[in-house]
Amino acid sequence: MFIRKAYRSSLQEGAVNPLGLGFVMATLFSSYGLAVWYGSKLIVERGYNGSMVISVIMSVMIGVMSLGQATRSVTAFAEGQGAAHRMFKIIERKPDIDIDDNTGIILEDVKGDVQLKDVYFSYPTRSEFSLQVPSGTTMALVGDNGSGKSTVISLVERFYDPHAGEVLIDGVNIRRMKLGWMRGKFGLVNQEPVLFSTTIRENIAYEIEKPTLEDIKRAI
Structure with a gap:
């Protein structure tokens, strides 16, 4: 079916391109003929000379060619306008998860039991996903x-909220927790780690409140 559509489009393109080229060339040569005919009338009736007529024709040709070259810049402006629209749309987007939100509960004692309960996220052809990871596992x-492996981690760290179901830590829905505090309880080492432009010690202790030397040695 798709090949048939492509075949019909190719036939239409093959018919339109020669007609368009023929129309452009006919307009071009008709303009030349009109300019020469009107120039001859000016020479006969108003005393113009050939050099004046040719100068006018060449000026018009150069002006039209320059306008044609300017259309490339117009296309660039249009592409830039479209890109800027998408960029400002992203900048002005209001995310569902507000990273500056300081509301939410803080657990006094975090064991680390993680549970995804009937979670559904972005995969309409797949069933719900459930997972329970006891502390120390x-x-x-x-x-x-x-x-969906990375998606599970992103859901647990609440970079996204599931469309349905719950993500629980120690039996508490993470939507009820204070976001910054909750993320501060996770340590994630990506497959392709990125080092900040500081010392190794500061990279290891990043986002940790008052780390001791023993904490850093234990992490190493």
């Missing part, structure tokens, strides 16, 4: 690219 998420 070492677990691996294994699957093909695009299966």
